Amino acid sequence: MSSKYLPASNPVKSFWLTAEVDFKDLRSTEELPAEADIVIVGSGYAGSTMAYYLMQEQFSGSMVMLEARDVCTGATARNGGHLKPSLYYSHKSWKHRYGEKGAAEIVNFEHAHLKAVKEIIEQEKIDCDFVLTRSCDVHLTKTAEQDCIDNYYDMMRNPYITCKHDTQILFGEAAKNISHVVDSNVCVTFTAGQLWPYKLMTSLLRKCLEKGLNLQTNTPVLGTEKRAGKWLVKTSRGTILAKKVVFATNAYTASVEPKFENKIVPIKGMCSHITPENRPAHLNNTYGIRYDGADQDYLINRPDGSVIVGGAKKHIFPFKNLFYNVVDDSTLVPGSERYFDGYMKRFHTWDTTKATTDYVWSGILGYTDDSFPYVGEMPHEEGKFVIAGFHGHGMPRVLLSSKALAKAVLGKDKNLAIPSAFKLSEQRLKQTNNRILQSLGTPEAKL
Template sequence: MSQYLPVANGMKSFWLTAESDFSSHRSTEELPKEIDTIIIGSGYSGATTAYYLSQGDLKNASNILMLEARNICSGATARNGGHLKPELYYDYNSLKNIYGEKGVAEIMNFEYAHLEAVKELVEKEDIDCDFVLSRACDVHLHSKSVDKAISNYYSMTKNPYLKYKRDVQIKFGDQARIISKVEDSPVCVTYSAGQLWPYKLIIHLLKHCVKKGMNLQSNTPVRKVEKLNDGRYLVKTPRGDIITNKLILATNAYTASVEPKFEDKIVPIKGICSHIVSSDPTKHTPHLTNTYGIRFGEANTDYLINRPDGSVVVGGAKKHIFPYKDVFYKNVDDSTLIKGSKEYFDNYMQKRFYTWKNFDSKPDYVWSGILGYSDDSLPYVGELPGDKNKFIIAGFHGHGMPRVLLCAKALANFIKGDKGPMAIPQSFKITPERMTGTKNEILKSLTIPLDAKL
């Protein structure tokens, strides 16, 4: 379904300023006619799955072909906020109502485990990606979100299966305002988080896989996939067709372009992000020690990281996006901005944080990106029912940084033949029941209250 393929001329994000000749890498001039494993997508999901598939056996990497529709890692991974922020409390009650105490603990413990897992990977492979551990500070500025944060926080503390409860702290009144540096904040919640340069992380991992023998092909979109009579898959591209034994869809927002079953199950959602710098490069910015989630209303949220070079990355501007379905829903065009979103980031820090009030800053990059929202807000990971050796790791709902890595590790181990269930939350696994369900909660989850303070 070509309408779900990436557009050719996506905007340049701040992260993509690190692009090099490798971004258009092609390991071979021609595509192979046959290969054991094809991974479609070179972002966070595809790169980490390839990395774990190639661990321990050089032959594994040489049997992998990775296809990318545009330049390497040019999709959502290179357009996000660089924020490694697990969700540890705010959606606790709604998830508990669906998945029970053990199920919600599975999800939240899994996300928290990514802090250690990403740190371990970065240190093991000596990856220069500006990785920093910090505290996340969630600021709630709307009465409904304040009430929800408090209710969910105290409910979360009663779950005996959660491993991280003592890492989460809630503060009120003046303490909340001083800790957050936000004057209007009646409550804030803090917990461990991290940040990094996502593009640099993925490029390092892909170079590692290529060195071990993986065939990486940029600017090679997959137009169609057909299942052959012998159970293998025919992958069609403009540069030729390839037959493969195993197929891995690491396609996130673009999954419906190669697997039509996901047209209303993983939906492309257009989002906006920015990079903010000092107007005077000779002056140091008032660096904030926390990363942030700022909630103006239920779905109206911004997120930001304070980078170690003094700049700030801010994403959100949702008041210009989510009230207008035709602007963001099933939209794969990351070559343009959404009206009003660029101006949203003007004087952003001065308006939000009192330590920035007398400091001049400006956005030097504002860009769009395409997120893969799933119908039930959780990713789809595993072997597709009825399609042996066709796997998926996609649908991360704008929340992939604390979910992808360990999903990729578990999927790779499963593909390599590890016995037992995949080591991911049960609710993430692709099942016949999830695939036949017709309820889509995406638009309902993006409603912005009319009285939200914007």
């Protein structure tokens, strides 16, 4: 096991963490229990929803959750809060690799998260600033425009995609007027959501705690060892013998399972919170703002009039040592703070509005060698499960992956109702072609 992949102990505080919960550093018991039926490693989006769905499946055994830092302080408390399925922009690539049916599996699965997330929020009566809206992708280079058009119409020809009706492409003045971005000649709109992700996950965790979940924060896991048909989970505070263990560790998975080194790679990203001095006209859409290749930003408009903007990849991706295989979210990437200042001037509803970038933070994303998450049981290691590596796109992928994996952990459905591309397999673990830098458009990133 490698301690170099463990989370930093002093992360920059994000805007989302202004809502820190009263159990942020909870240890349900003073000492670690000696044994447990299920141990979940990680308290973020994947870990919290795993615990929730296991209990929804009427699991009544002992369950322990181990978190290396305070509760839910990883990517879930650092992302953009953007529930945005990818419905068209990667379609040609996905079709090339998995065929029309395989590409449609991914598109339909991501779109299904809109309903699933809305249902869980309403069913559990969770206050997390959830807004169901439309996202607007704008394309600000000729290359981005052509990629948009090619992928959009390729997606529309796929007979297996069931949510094509939810997308619309607009050109010229219509694109400029709908997007409010004066440089946008092509835009695509579709249903999306926005929310306060930390509030959603900690609300689910609170419900799990009420049902008996044993939470142990600030307890890094250092590795596992097979012991008498069970898994000895080694931590900085001792060991737990578990019948089953679930790694919901995203970017940090190599710290507990060395087989994922160079397969789930920690990538450092940047995000910000911007507050206007005088509230401008509300932008009705959330946004994906695309330049060439993987150079893109994202934006959500919060109900209080502030916005969250993430990306700044122009200041990150040219320099491999600043972002690639980096787990340190205690510092900012140089230049990224300046990137967000004045950002909102591109929207004509904000062009006379003074605004302050009052929070800028870093976060660690779990990018994978083939751009898809690893979900399932480890080959030849019965009782060890992984749900990790969401490639900076976890909001429309994690929830239903957790729901499916919970059934597999309990032995109720080992087929996993997730896209085939997501399933953990021996073949995927053995392949050695790491496409991450290529996918980012920086194959010659500077050292």
